[in-house]
Amino acid sequence: MSVLTTDSVHLRAPGNWINDPNGFIYYKGEYHLFYQYFPYAPRWGTMHWGHAVSPDLVHWEHLGVALFPTKDYDRSGVFSGSAMEIDGRLHLYYSAVKYDQPKPEDIHLADGDRFETSQAMVISPDGRQFDNWGGKEQIIPVLTDPAVGDKKDTRDPKVWREKDGYRMILGSTRDGSGRVIFFRSEDGEKWTYANQYASPQLGRILECPDLMKTEDGYIFVGSPMGVTADGLSYADQAMFARADFDPDTCALSLREPLAYLDWGLDLYAPQSTLDREGRRVLVGWMRMPKPVENWADGRGPWNGMMSLPRLVQVRDGKVCFPVHPDVDACFDKPAHGLAPLAEYKPVRLRATLREGDSLNLGGYRIRRTDGRIEADRSAVFDSLQGCRLTACTPVLEGDSCRLDIFADRNLVEIFVNQGEYVLSHVVYGLGTELEGPVEEARTI
Numbered sequence: 001m002s003v004l005t006t007d008s009v010h011l012r013a014p015g016n017w018i019n020d021p022n023g024f025i026y027y028k029g030e031y032h033l034f035y036q037y038f039p040y041a042p043r044w045g046t047m048h049w050g051h052a053v054s055p056d057l058v059h060w061e062h063l064g065v066a067l068f069p070t071k072d073y074d075r076s077g078v079f080s081g082s083a084m085e086i087d088g089r090l091h092l093y094y095s096a097v098k099y100d101q102p103k104p105e106d107i108h109l110a111d112g113d114r115f116e117t118s119q120a121m122v123i124s125p126d127g128r129q130f131d132n133w134g135g136k137e138q139i140i141p142v143l144t145d146p147a148v149g150d151k152k153d154t155r156d157p158k159v160w161r162e163k164d165g166y167r168m169i170l171g172s173t174r175d176g177s178g179r180v181i182f183f184r185s186e187d188g189e190k191w192t193y194a195n196q197y198a199s200p201q202l203g204r205i206l207e208c209p210d211l212m213k214t215e216d217g218y219i220f221v222g223s224p225m226g227v228t229a230d231g232l233s234y235a236d237q238a239m240f241a242r243a244d245f246d247p248d249t250c251a252l253s254l255r256e257p258l259a260y261l262d263w264g265l266d267l268y269a270p271q272s273t274l275d276r277e278g279r280r281v282l283v284g285w286m287r288m289p290k291p292v293e294n295w296a297d298g299r300g301p302w303n304g305m306m307s308l309p310r311l312v313q314v315r316d317g318k319v320c321f322p323v324h325p326d327v328d329a330c331f332d333k334p335a336h337g338l339a340p341l342a343e344y345k346p347v348r349l350r351a352t353l354r355e356g357d358s359l360n361l362g363g364y365r366i367r368r369t370d371g372r373i374e375a376d377r378s379a380v381f382d383s384l385q386g387c388r389l390t391a392c393t394p395v396l397e398g399d400s401c402r403l404d405i406f407a408d409r410n411l412v413e414i415f416v417n418q419g420e421y422v423l424s425h426v427v428y429g430l431g432t433e434l435e436g437p438v439e440e441a442r443t444i
Helices: 325-330 339-343
Strands: 003-005 016-027 030-038 048-054 060-067 077-086 089-099 106-110 115-124 136-140 155-162 165-174 177-185 192-198 206-214 217-224 239-246 251-254 267-274 280-286 313-315 318-320 347-354 358-361 364-369 372-376 390-392 400-408 411-416 421-426 438-443
Touching: 016 048, 016 089, 016 280, 030 060, 030 077, 030 280, 048 077, 060 089, 089 155, 155 206, 165 192, 177 206, 177 217, 192 251, 206 267, 206 280, 217 267, 347 358, 347 364, 358 400, 364 400, 372 411, 372 421, 390 421
Parallel strands: 016 077, 016 267, 077 155
Antiparallel strands: 003 060, 016 030, 030 048, 048 060, 077 089, 089 115, 115 136, 155 165, 165 177, 165 206, 177 192, 206 217, 217 239, 239 251, 267 280, 313 318, 347 400, 347 438, 358 364, 364 372, 372 390, 400 411, 411 421
C-alpha cells in the first residue's frame, strides 16, 4: 500500500483506525511517522505500526504496515514507542502486549482486561525494511517487581541520546497513581533500570511520556489517565510542565503544575522529535468518537488523524506551541472564505478578536468572552452525545488576541497568540459559511 495524502495537511487514517503517533523522527532526509494502526475496522483492536513518510511535514505518504505481531510476547499487539538513529540504522522501540486470554467473541480485546507488557526493539537498516520475524528483540522483560514497575501498565518507551549513551522514559502506575520509570543504556540495545518519579498529577496511569531538553532545563509531556473524569468522553489528557532532570541519576522533578497541552481536550498521546533545522516539533492524535463514512477519494470509513505539527518553544518563561512554519508556508493561495472546504481543501484563517467579538466558521463558533477564547462545536458534531461540545482557554492578557485558525472538514485548530494556547476540536460536517472579523483566508 502506498497512499499519498495530497488532499489535507493532516495525516489521516488510510482507512480503518489509527491512534497514537509512534517513532516520529527525521531520518535520512525525510520525516517518518509511525502510528498505532488497526487495519481491519475503524475501531481499536490488536495494534500494528502503520508507517508514513513526508519530505516537509505537510505531504504524507502512507507506506503500509511496518510492524505487526509475530512473537509470543507481542502476540496481542505492537503498542506505542519511539525511534532513534544509531550508527545510521533506525531503532524502533515499542511496548509488546500479551493477553492472558482474549475475549472468546473478540480476540482483539483482553478478557477481563488482563495482560502483561514488555518492551521490545526492531532495527531497520534504512527505515523502509522491517524484519518482524527475525529482527525483534525483547529488551526489557515483563516487570515482576512492583517497586520497579507494573507488569501490566508499563508502556510507551521514549528513547533519547545523552552524552554517555541513551535514556528511556516509560509510563507506569503503582497503587493507583501514575509514575514514570527511567532506564539507561550505553548502546541503545542493553538497558538497566535507573530511577522513577511518581506524582498524583500523573493520574492513575501515565501514558506516552516524553522528555525534551531545552536551553534552561527540560519539558515533560505525558498523558495521565483519569484527570478529567467528569462523566464525559476522554478522561485522559495530554499535559506538560517545565522540569528538571539529572541525566546521571535520572532524577526528575516538575517545576510547576501540569497544564493541558491542547485546551480542546481532543488531542492525546503527543510525541516529539527534532526537525531538519534542529527545532523541537510535536504531533498528537486527535480522538474521534465515530468514523468518517465517506471521503473524497473513496477509501472507505476511517477513524483517527494527527494534529498539525507544532513547535515546542519557551518564550518569556512560558511553553508555547506555535504551528510549524513549514505548515504555515504551504497555505500560499488566497481563498474566498471557507469555500475550499467544499473541495476537501483545508483553509487557514487569521483574525484578531477583542472582548465580545465572535466568528462563525461553517457552524463552528469562536468568541472572546471574559478574556478567554471559547469555542463551541455543538452545531457541527452530528448530535453525538456524551462528549464535550465547548472548550475555552485560560484568561488572556491584553485587549486583543491574534488567532491563526486551521480548518478542514473534520478538524479545527486554533493557535492563540502564536501558540501561547492551542484549542483543537474534531468536527463533523463543517460548512462553508463564514461570519466575523477575518483578516485573511488562504488555502494550499
